[in-house]
Amino acid sequence: MSYKAKFKVWRGEGGEGRLEDFTVEVNDGEVVLDIIHRLQATQAPDLAVRWNCKAGKCGSCSMEINGKPRLGCMTRMSTFEEDETITVTPMRTFPVIKDLVTDVSYNYQKAREIPSFTPPADVKPGEYRMQQVDVERSQEFRKCIECFMCNNVCHVIRDHEENKTNFSGPRFLMRIAELDMHPYDVADRQEAAQEQHGLGYCNITKCCTEVCPEHIKITDNALIPMKERVVDRKYDPLVWLGNKIFKRAK
Amino acid sequence: MENSVNTERHEYDVVVIGAGGAGLRAAIEARQQGKRTAIVCKSLFGKAHTVMAEGGAAAAMGNVNSNDNWMVHFRDTMRGGKFLNNWRMAELHAKEAPDRVWELEAWGALFDRTKDGKISQRNFGGHEYPRLAHVGDRTGLEMIRTLQQRVVALQQEDYETHGDYEAYIKVFAECTVTRLLKDGDRISGAFAYWRESGNFVLFDAPAVVLATGGIGKSYVVTSNSWEYTGDGHALALLAGANLINMEFIQFHPTGMVWPPSVRGILVTESVRGDGGVLRNSEGKRFMFDYIPDVFKDQYATTEEEGDRWYTDQANNRRPPELLPRDEVARAINAEVKAGRGSPQGGVFLDVSTRLPAEEIKKRLPSMHHQFKELADVDITAEPMQVGPTCHYIMGGVEVDADTGAASVPGLFAAGEVSGGMHGSNRLGGNSLSDLLVFGRRAGAGAAAYIDALEARPKVSSEMVADAREEALAPLGRHGENPYEVHHELQRTMNDLVGIIRKSEEITEALQVVEKIKERVQLVGAAGSRIYNPGWHLAIDLRNMVLVSECVARAALLREESRGGHTRDDFPGMNPVWRRKLLACSTEDGTTIKVQEKPQSSMRDDLITLFDRDELKKYLTDEEMAEFDGITK
Numbered sequence: 001m002s003y004k005a006k007f008k009v010w011r012g013e014g015g016e017g018r019l020e021d022f023t024v025e026v027n028d029g030e031v032v033l034d035i036i037h038r039l040q041a042t043q044a045p046d047l048a049v050r051w052n053c054k055a056g057k058c059g060s061c062s063m064e065i066n067g068k069p070r071l072g073c074m075t076r077m078s079t080f081e082e083d084e085t086i087t088v089t090p091m092r093t094f095p096v097i098k099d100l101v102t103d104v105s106y107n108y109q110k111a112r113e114i115p116s117f118t119p120p121a122d123v124k125p126g127e128y129r130m131q132q133v134d135v136e137r138s139q140e141f142r143k144c145i146e147c148f149m150c151n152n153v154c155h156v157i158r159d160h161e162e163n164k165t166n167f168s169g170p171r172f173l174m175r176i177a178e179l180d181m182h183p184y185d186v187a188d189r190q191e192a193a194q195e196q197h198g199l200g201y202c203n204i205t206k207c208c209t210e211v212c213p214e215h216i217k218i219t220d221n222a223l224i225p226m227k228e229r230v231v232d233r234k235y236d237p238l239v240w241l242g243n244k245i246f247k248r249a250k
Numbered sequence: 251m252e253n254s255v256n257t258e259r260h261e262y263d264v265v266v267i268g269a270g271g272a273g274l275r276a277a278i279e280a281r282q283q284g285k286r287t288a289i290v291c292k293s294l295f296g297k298a299h300t301v302m303a304e305g306g307a308a309a310a311m312g313n314v315n316s317n318d319n320w321m322v323h324f325r326d327t328m329r330g331g332k333f334l335n336n337w338r339m340a341e342l343h344a345k346e347a348p349d350r351v352w353e354l355e356a357w358g359a360l361f362d363r364t365k366d367g368k369i370s371q372r373n374f375g376g377h378e379y380p381r382l383a384h385v386g387d388r389t390g391l392e393m394i395r396t397l398q399q400r401v402v403a404l405q406q407e408d409y410e411t412h413g414d415y416e417a418y419i420k421v422f423a424e425c426t427v428t429r430l431l432k433d434g435d436r437i438s439g440a441f442a443y444w445r446e447s448g449n450f451v452l453f454d455a456p457a458v459v460l461a462t463g464g465i466g467k468s469y470v471v472t473s474n475s476w477e478y479t480g481d482g483h484a485l486a487l488l489a490g491a492n493l494i495n496m497e498f499i500q501f502h503p504t505g506m507v508w509p510p511s512v513r514g515i516l517v518t519e520s521v522r523g524d525g526g527v528l529r530n531s532e533g534k535r536f537m538f539d540y541i542p543d544v545f546k547d548q549y550a551t552t553e554e555e556g557d558r559w560y561t562d563q564a565n566n567r568r569p570p571e572l573l574p575r576d577e578v579a580r581a582i583n584a585e586v587k588a589g590r591g592s593p594q595g596g597v598f599l600d601v602s603t604r605l606p607a608e609e610i611k612k613r614l615p616s617m618h619h620q621f622k623e624l625a626d627v628d629i630t631a632e633p634m635q636v637g638p639t640c641h642y643i644m645g646g647v648e649v650d651a652d653t654g655a656a657s658v659p660g661l662f663a664a665g666e667v668s669g670g671m672h673g674s675n676r677l678g679g680n681s682l683s684d685l686l687v688f689g690r691r692a693g694a695g696a697a698a699y700i701d702a703l704e705a706r707p708k709v710s711s712e713m714v715a716d717a718r719e720e721a722l723a724p725l726g727r728h729g730e731n732p733y734e735v736h737h738e739l740q741r742t743m744n745d746l747v748g749i750i751r752k753s754e755e756i757t758e759a760l761q762v763v764e765k766i767k768e769r770v771q772l773v774g775a776a777g778s779r780i781y782n783p784g785w786h787l788a789i790d791l792r793n794m795v796l797v798s799e800c801v802a803r804a805a806l807l808r809e810e811s812r813g814g815h816t817r818d819d820f821p822g823m824n825p826v827w828r829r830k831l832l833a834c835s836t837e838d839g840t841t842i843k844v845q846e847k848p849q850s851s852m853r854d855d856l857i858t859l860f861d862r863d864e865l866k867k868y869l870t871d872e873e874m875a876e877f878d879g880i881t882k
Contacts, residue, residue: 013780029509031624041733045784046777050294052475055515055620057391058297074623097446098781108295112415116403117358125352129367135360139385142360142392146296182358 001028003082007035009047010089013098019087020044026077032088033061033072036100048099056213059147063100064089069149069211091152107148110168113196114175118187134183141178141222143214144171150208150218156201167198170208170218177222180229194230199223257450257714262288264696265440265455267427267482270298271390271685272665272692273461274397275350276654279693280459281404281419285700288453289401290422290442292477296398299463299475300685303390304518304616305374306382307686308679309347313368314380315563320344321859322378327680328860329544330376330574331644331673332813333828333868334495337852338651339671343680343687350686351383357403359396361385373523376574376677379563387518387616393682425451427481428789429717430458430489430661433707437489437660441717445786448779450718454709457696459654460486460647460663461689465797467790469640469748470740473505473516479790480797482667486647487796487842491656492833494669494847495645496797497804498814500676501749503578505639507596512624514639517599517617519678521634522571524613525560525604528582529633530590530597537570540581544867545573560604576675576813579638583749586637596637602630638749642681644672644814645804648833653695654688660699660707664692674813724788729774732788739766739794747802752818756806763799767840770795799842800834807832807844825870854880 005026008019024038033051040047051061054073061072066087080086094102151157151169168176176197180189193199206219216222233239264280266273269291280287291298310323323344328335351369355361361383362370371380385392405415412418424445431439437458442451462482466474483493504517522528530536538556541549549570550556556569571578582597592598601610607630611618614629621627621634646669647656654662665685672680724732746759770792775785810824811817831847851857851873857865858881865877 013778027510029625030511034511040783041731041737045731045733045775046782048781048783052293052297052477053299053302054475055302055512056623057388057616058293058301058475060293060297076624101446101781103446104294112402112405116399116406119356119358123356125349125356128352128355130360130363131367132363132370135363139360142385142395143388144395145301145391179358182360185358 002026005035005077005082006085007039008085008087009036009039009099011047011099012096015096017096019089030077031073032065032070032075032077032086035077036072036088048097048101050101057145059145059213062091062147062149062152064091069153071147071213074213091148093152093154093158094148104148106164107146107151107169107171110172111175113168114172114179115187115189117179117182117185119184120186123184128184130183137181137221138178140216141174143216144174145214146171147213149211149213153207153211155205155207156198163198163201167201170202170223173197173199173202173226174216174218174222177226180226190226190230190233193226199226199230202227257452257718259452259454260288262286262453262455263700264288264457264459264693265290265453266459266461266693267440267485268298268461268463268665268667269295269421269423270300270461270463270665271393271397271682272689273298273459274394274401275686275689276459276461276662276664276693276696277419278397278400278404279690280697283694283697285697287419288422288455289419290425290427290440290453292426292445293424295421295423296394298394299477300394300682301391302473302475302516303393303682304387304516305520305523306372306384306389306679307347307351307393307682308374308377308381308677309351309383309683310344310381311348311351311369311371311383313364314371318379318381323347323381324856325859326377327677328673330677330680331675332823333673334812334849335673336651336670337856339688341856342651342691343671343684346687347683350683350690354393354396354686357396357400359392361392372520373568373572374678375519375522375572375578377679382679384520386612387520387614389682422451426786426789427485428721429713430485431709431713431717432489432658433710435490435659436707437658438707439709441714443721445781448782448785450721452709452714456703456707457660457662457699459692459696460661460667461665461692462667464643464666465794465801466640468739468743468794468798468801470744471505471514472640473502473514474640480793481790482663483646483800484793484796486656486658486661486663486667487800487834487836488839489658489661490835491658491661492648492835493645493800494648494831494833495674496643496669496800496834497808497832498644498674499640499801500575500642500644500814501579501638502641503575503582503638504599504636505641506625507592507635507637508594508625515620515624516639516641517634517636518614519575521599521601521614521617524601526571526599526601527569527604528571528578528597528599530585531592532590536585536590536597537573537578537581540577540584541570541573542577545577549573574675574677576816579749580816582636583638592635594635596635598633599636600633602632607631640744642666642676644674644676645669645800650695652691653698654692655695655699662692662696664688674815721789724773724775724785725779727772727774729772730769732773732775732784732791735766735769735773736787736791736794739763739791739798742766743798743801747805750816750818751805753806756802759802760799760806763795763802767795796836796842803842803844804832804834823868825868825873828868829870851876
């Protein structure tokens with residue numbers, strides 16, 4: 001079962017580019033990444049695309065297919081009509097290096113700004129005791145394959161370059177939540193989430209959750225609970241009083 | 251100097267090539283020992299092939315069955331490798347794996363738990379007790395992320411102290427090393443290019459740790475990602491090191507077989523560990539017909555006993571679906587050949603009849619997702635179709651067990667790119683623990699080497715100029731399409747040096763490889779140097795051809811069947827061959843020479859961990875006489 005599909009693929013480098021038309025063979029069971037590879041092998045040997053595992057486990061082949069953020073390796077051709085033109089473009093939120101490959105260094109920079117896991121000083125390796133139910137909350141967030149599609153789709157930075165400095169995006173706000181919910185983490189993360197990483201910018205439109213290929217409930221399970229923790233603390237009268245007294249004592 | 255115009259130059263103490271489990275653990279160790287360390291990797295940071303490891307990391311922590319200890323793990327590892335393993339590596343691995351796993355937990359890893367809050371451990375093929383620390387079926391991802399975050403933690407420390415995140419450890423992502431550089435017989439650095447710009451990078455460094463993984467991309471049907479082009483194997487060869495055990499390739503018994511575009515993608519062994527059974531088209535659990543003599547006493551002979559084992563392991567033997575991977579892969583191959591395969595050319599793997607749907611989704615979430623999304627198969631309700639896929643190479647750089655040092659001073663290797671640890675066949679779960687144990691040891695080995703070094707080796711400008719010319723060559727040629735040459739190499743290796751081998755076919759493969767070698771000299775890459783996959787492939791082809799020749803030459807010489815090397819014309823295991831290792835090397839950089847090397851005898855306190863009856867199946871009469879001398 002084979003047919004010819006019509007593709008429009010973004011080609012270009014150095015800030016310039018255009019959609020290029022291709023007609024390409026499609027076989028039974030194939031995914032969009034297979035088609036991009038066929039283009040490389042037969043029509044456009046220098047067509048740039050990032051990919052690694054081709055099994056939805058590494059999060060490398062993030063792209064926008066008909067305008068929607070998707071993993072190329074997990075988007076089956078059978079989800080399109082045979083006469084449909086399929087448009088493939090790079091992620092919009094990050095600068096294009098070439099063709100479908102974007103500069104995602106923003107994400108690595110944000111990752112570095114979050115203080116690492118901080119266990120109590122007196123627990124030695126091998127002594128950790130945690131219940132399954134307690135690790136499961138953070139485990140859900142650790143399923144993240146860092147495809148960065150949640151950050152790509154988030155309107156706070158998608159069309160607002162200026163917000164990038166003050167906003168770490170769903171991926172890294174979720175990382176803070178993951179550490180905050182880790183049974184052994186003792187660092188204080190809530191103030192930084194709000195003040196440095198821009199948790200307040202999130203107005204829970206859930207676009208991140210919708211595009212997550214791992215089906216992580218980013219908004220419901222990470223961002224909203226994190227907002228609640230911040231709010232609890234900020235507006236808790238006892239904490240407020242404590243802060244006043246502490247500051248005065250200084 | 252014209253050649254340095256757009257070649258960046260960086261000085262480091264240690265350059266680690268590869269950012270999977272072994273590379274990151276080596277880099278962490280080198281940095282913890284105060285060495286300035288570069289991590290150079292072909293992909294983005296955190297995308298290495300380790301993320302695809304599913305089942306777990308084998309470590310005899312004894313959390314689920316307290317009878318487990320390093321000696322049991324050591325025995326299982328040697329058995330799995332059919333006693334060809336470097337026994338010192340197997341010993342270190344079994345002893346140190348628990349500490350390495352616990353260390354990950356202290357760096358933030360969240361493994362699944364037992365009821366009493368310890369790290370849970372699961373059953374796996376060839377392991378006597380539940381031994382694999384795991385996180386559902388995405389353990390590799392957890393490991394990569396934890397190590398990646400540990401690197402970041404060290405960078406944060408350095409930022410506090412030096413005001414620069416990258417003062418002591420820096421990741422060069424999407425950067426590919428094409429040559430190692432030497433000063434006399436010593437390593438002096440490495441030459442690389444940035445994928446993003448095509449510009450060149452020169453690393454001036456006295457120690458290089460290879461952690462580049464395997465060679466699966468020389469085969470069509472493989473579970474390996476595009477990065478697995480045998481880079482480290484080839485770099486080591488070209489630098490003058492030996493590769494051993496290259497004939498041993500693990501074909502994982504269960505890869506997806508349909509749809510064609512995902513053929514080869516891994517179906518985790520955990521499916522069988524958690525109760526999945528293999529059936530042929532007649533509905534028969536055929537594995538009971540394939541229990542080899544050496545394992546007769548350890549596996550259930552009836553379905554009833556096998557089934558009882560899942561709930562009562564003390565009084566029953568494990569089902570034969572959990573035999574070591576080489577046995578299961580050969581059995582599936584034989585069933586398909588005999589015409590008892592599934593419609594799409596595999597066999598049936600069914601876990602839906604053993605576990606309730608919710609439990610399957612919980613224990614095997616990635617598998618559930620993978621089959622649903624890619625094949626429209628709901629594994630909670632119907633069987634999967636699976637068949638063998640090229641998964642892992644046991645062979646690699648010959649190293650010193652304790653330090654990971656190769657024969658070339660300054661060169662170290664760890665993980666899949668090194669050889670010896672797994673003998674002729676690796677047990678599932680022993681890879682992730684291997685990466686940690688020997689990654690750490692190679693990092694420490696490199697640090698100690700530098701401390702003992704009197705003068706820093708120098709980078710020769712001629713070598714740099716040569717490396718530059720070699721890398722640029724495909725861009726200037728209007729030659730053959732590299733994708734086509736690659737595909738022919740893959741087909742050749744798959745069809746002629748695959749899971750079952752014979753002399754004529756291997757000889758034919760060598761002839762084809764010889765022709766491909768010439769064609770590789772002529773491939774051309776259109777386009778610019780900026781992120782140009784055709785150019786990258788043209789460069790990688792050199793490596794794939796070199797390692798393919800090693801595999802084929804060693805496979806032709808080893809006239810026996812053992813682990814990941816099955817010869818149709820020499821079906822049995824031969825104890826005389828157990829004492830021989832085949833070492834590949836090259837003098838001119840294109841032709842491969844293979845030499846026999848003796849396997850060293852196991853230390854007395856290790857060999858006496860085995861029963862005489864078991865040893866008898868593997869050892870020569872002469873060796874048995876020695877053994878009797880020890881035990882007398």
